[in-house]
Amino acid sequence: MKNKVLKTLEFNKIIDLLLELSQSHIGKKLILSSKIQTDLDKIQNLLDETDEAYRLIVKKTTPAISNIEDLSDDFKLLKIGRFFTAKKILEVFKLLNSSRYLKNITKEEKFSNDYPKLFSLLNGLNINLSLEKDIENCIISENDISDNASIKLKKIRKDIKIKNDLIRDKLNQIINTSDKLMENIYTLRDGRYVVPVKSEFKNSFKGIVHDQSSSGQTVFIEPIFIVELNNDLKKLQIEEEQEIEKILIEFSNRILENLPELILNISIIAKFDFILARARLAYNMDATKPLINKKGIIDLKSARHPLIDRKKVVAIDISLGDEFNTLVITGPNTGGKTVSLKTVGIITLMAQFGLMVPCTDNSKIAIFENIFADIGDEQSIEQSLSTFSSHMKNIIEIIKDVTENSLLLFDELGSGTDPEEGSGLAISILNYFLEKNIRTIATTHYSILKIYAMSTENVQNAAVEFDIEKLMPTYKLIIGISGKSNAFEISKKLGLSESFIINAKKFISKEDISFDKLVSNVDNKRKEYEKLVLKEKEILEKSTKTLQEYENKLEKFNKSKDKKVKKLQEFIEKSIYDTEKFCKEAIKEINKSKIKHDIKTAKKISEKILKRNDEFINSKKTALKTSNNLSNFNEPLILGEEVRVISLNENGYIQTLPDKNGNLQVKIGILKVNINVNDIFRIEKIIDDSNKEKSHIVSKSFIKSDHTYDTKIDVRGKNSIDAIYEIDKFLDDSFIANLNEVTIIHGKGTGVLRNNIVDFLKKHKLVKSFSFGNFNEGGNGVTVVKLK
Template sequence: MNERIKYVLEFNKIIEQLQQHAQTTLGKDMCKHIEPLTDLDEVRHLHAETDEASQILRLNESIPLGGIVDIRASLKRSIIGGLLNTGECLDVANTLYGGRQAKRFLNNLEADIPLLSGLSEQIEPFRDLERHITNCIDDHGHMMDSASSRLRSLRTSIRTYESRIREKLDSYLKSNSNLLSDAIITIRNDRYVLPVKHEHRGTLGGIVHDQSASGQTLFMEPKAVVDLNNQLQEQKAKESQEIERILRELTHDIAEHADALEHNVLILAKIDVIAARAKLGGDMKGAMPKLNDQGIIKMKQARHPLISQSEVVANDVEIGEGYSAIVITGPNTGGKTVTLKMVGLCTLMAQAGLQVPALDGCELAVFKDVFADIGDEQSIEQNLSTFSSHMTNIVQIIDQVDANTLVLFDELGAGTDPQEGAALAIAILDDVISRGARVIATTHYPELKAYGYNRDQVINASVEFDVATLQPTYRLLLGVPGRSNAFDISKRLGLNDSIIQHAKNHVGVDSKNVENMIASLDQSRIQAEQEFSEAHTILEESERLRQDLSQAWQAFQQERDTLYQKAEEKAAKALREAKDEAEAIVAEMRQMKTETSLKEHKWIEARKKLEAAQPELTDVKKQSEQPAGKKAQHIQAGDDIKLLTVNQQGVVLEKIDEDTFLVQVGIMKVKVKRKDLQLIKQKSQSPTKPLATIKGSAYHVGIELDVRGERYEEAMLKLEKYIDDALLAGHSKVSIIHGKGTGALRTGVQDFAKAHPHINDYRGGNMEEGGSGVTILNLK
């Protein structure tokens, strides 16, 4: 990417914002030199790094990078034999500490960040070197006494000499105060002196080291402290030599690890840049784009990153699939150039690993080059007109355009005769499009409003203008060319109707047709947007209603299952109580049978108790059962019977001989004797078999149910009752005939099958089974 395109699209301002988010000086410097990359895999890697840093921000965490300094200059000096001072050594220690903290943070973070973790693994802690430096130099950059035993000893001596000197000078202050200008002890040339009045110079005696500006005060070192000051200076010289020795030792240790330390610093700076990219994306409410090398750009609600979020208008932009060029028309200050710059700037940001201000799911292409001819670049020095300046730039662009480039033209062909300019604009667009480049161009020429209708690879677009308020809305409308609003605006501003009508008469027929077509498209667009909004509202209401009905249906099924369970529990309890009472009656009758004098009224009373012990479970049982005690005199196939040995109801399948029958009870088929059967209902008594059953009984139920013509609610109730009967009858597969019609019954049957706990699966009928008018249910 050339420097000019970054300046035209204001990429440098994005970089300035990025630098503000970096924490270290080296990170800021590295941000300054960020360039858009052109390799797809490299750009994807950058975005993967940025996304990992964004995950950390979403956890309300921040990578600690405090204390890290650019120590590369100090490292180079240490390698070539230079002596580092205490401040430089301390910077090395602080950078080691900062790197160790960042490494620990990334390693302990509970997040999926393999790339950042990989970078942190490259950081070498050098804990011994850090400890060595901090044991010698304090946080203020002063060499500590503990740096060496010799330095401690020398500083002890220095303090002793200073104390002795002060004691002697204090005695002078007390005994010769009249000779002094001020009763203080001060230092000149690193030696302790007293301020003596000029006229008493000879009285005090000693060495003069300085005098005041007026010359009235001399700073003298008394003879009594000269030797002590000499000894003090000797100890200080030795102290300086020892400090230099320690610094040289530290410098040597740093030089031994210089390459690794420089690598540490570069890794930490890279982590800082990655974190800065994520922070900038967070500020812009940006999204990580999907990347491709097919020249496809798809952005929903994209915003120009340099315009305040409270003011910017978001737009949808799409190019690369179906068409490779967009021609935008519309009024001045309507937002055409902003849209042009927004697409170019977002492309550069994406290729630099930065998130773009658009909705999630946006897609951007990685181009080899991005070219732009935007703005008035008239050159006075070169004596070029606006048109010449634009054409010079366009010629340079055309020489470099290929299928892997994005080209942005602002006011293509402007600055010359309108007819010639429009013709040039069409020819330039045709040439660039023929090379496979992606092109977005803005223009005022009416001839280009119909350009998109004559080329398969081109689509018209416009920026919307509100005639009612005489203000642009800055909305980009793809597929609709911009219409001229001059007459409407002039009318609203008060221009006489006769003048406007006279002006319309001068407009050519072709121009009128184009304007009428655009007006019709605009009206259709507005109507379509209104209808879409209404349809969306209806869809949301329908979805809410569907959810309410689904919840109500589930509640109904749960209530039904609860009632069934309670009924079964009640029936089971009644049967247990009846069985207990019957056993008690039988035991009593056996006891009565053994008595020698058995009264007839006792037998009658016991028989009544036995009959009374029979529970009444449902009305269906009362209606279907024959009076107790009726013997099975004329039993035939199809009769409903009770098998007395197990107290269960069933149906006669066939008569084997006069005393033996094959009956089905539930899912069991058994051979039984006539004496063990009780007739419930004969086949000839009713042409249809009851669908309802008492718990534990079975009826003869067909394998088909026809609900055609039924109301939806009635059909569902009938289906539910039929499935219960079919299950008790032991059927494994049944057919539900619902017809084709509107499909409501078919949908209802299939939804019922999905929710029923005793239906394994379902399928539509084959052609020989009835096709889509039948649903086959497989029962458990």
């Protein structure tokens, strides 16, 4: 691709956005050196990489990359015998540290499956933990080497400290005793300790003069008796520098030994940084991964120009290369023709650079060897600044360089000269590229080009819409119709007298007027059709949403049904066990009772309990073992008949008759559920003596279709055994009825009945918790029970 085209389509601004999103110098360098790709497989690989990184960003798991410097030139110097400074060695540490961190990411669960491209890339990083840790321990900063870098360095620095302390002690003695000093301080000149001596004493103060103040009143002298100590200190400092250089050389040699691995790591991290920058740009633009092809097919859905504010840009649908190879876009100036042209160009470039594009899903983009654009320098949406001659110069160059696999973008083709001659040239140029099967998009406001597009095979019209009422473009692109200049309509809306417009129309040919009327009629029909489509779309979306809601409710309903069946089975088994246990305990209590003369009463209670137990067991087993099977009914089921669904504890109406397996459909409320005949009871309507219609279930069952459960039971005046018997049955029925809370009225009295009931409730399997009632509910004469 020519740089001129990249600049014309403003792709350089896309590069600037990528540079801002890159985290490292090496990543930025790679971005700047990367080219627009033309190989389909390479582009697909780039897009796959971007897509994987985009998914990382969406999951908020994007790894950070250190700002690694480009060490390429430094590595070259290393090869010819130079050694690294502490600063460069620290850059190598950052490289090693980042490499280890990024490679560890690939060890996370499912990373290799979810992000195969990124896994393959990062897994190629080389880890050198030994070198990384040694640098970390030895190089503190670019100006500071650790004492632990070598044994010799540690000893030298210890000697330097001792020597410094000795010199300072002697200097402090001078400061405290001499009256020849300008100030009672000592300082350094050229790395040697000196004191500030008054100029009049410079000859009497023994030592070496190193410096003088600008006023000449102070002379900085190294006292004679620390000269030797300063010499010793200087020697130690030289030894320290030599030892540090030796350490740096050793590290440089180790880096040189691992140079191929380090160079590879730089390449991998730079590429990964580039991929992340592409993904971040996609995230910021709400972009999608396009479908690329080599067939020359472009089909952009809701495409947005990436450099225009998302809140202001109008998305367009535009296609080329499938049903037609040439698209002629017409419409008024400032209507969005140029933006549409540039949108196609820059989005195509983005895709061929491995970038996701600001379109909706399943947008198609062709891969071109070249893109040529004649849009003019610094083309503005408001005004074209190009001239006819500059246009023709560009077109001549395009004709010379174009190949079949090219995309051509012409803005206001044939403009800048006599309209008739310009139109003729434009048609001639479009025909030339059409015959060569080259994908071309051209904008124009010439009417003859509209007719050309309508009458020429493999050429299609498109128009940018204009709102006559608001006197402004909508920037919406409509393929299949040609645009109008709308000069008369705009003038009339602005207040120009009707007489001027009538007179103006006299100077226009009847053919042009007829053509404009035809275009207007087509456009009006199109708008009516779009309204119908929009309305149908809204209805479809609403219906789809409603259907989805019902499906979700049905799914939830079926899951709830399964849970209820299981819960019911468990409850029945537990209830049978608890009832039998209660019977045995009741008999024991009777035997222990002091009221032995009331044997008949005790026996009667025992028989009542055992009878209740038998009834309970039989009713539960009947419900579960399908003794209610409809095949045992005297009459067949009919559509619309009301039945009771056992597992759901709900009434419903039959929608379909049982199949050979006994499966049928029952409607409960707004939901339709598929169940088996063994899961339903038939409900019959009967007329009692009072001539009122009631329902009952044809089977022995604990479920009654018209039963209303009471949430209170009154056992006042009953003995403990009778009361507990009734309470136990009451709790069972309440649980089956899905009641959450019930009330037991037992009165206050002596408290014996209340205490026995409390002891019973503590052991009951269905009781979640209980407490006495509030003051207005009866206080401790009432117990409120919460069920599980």
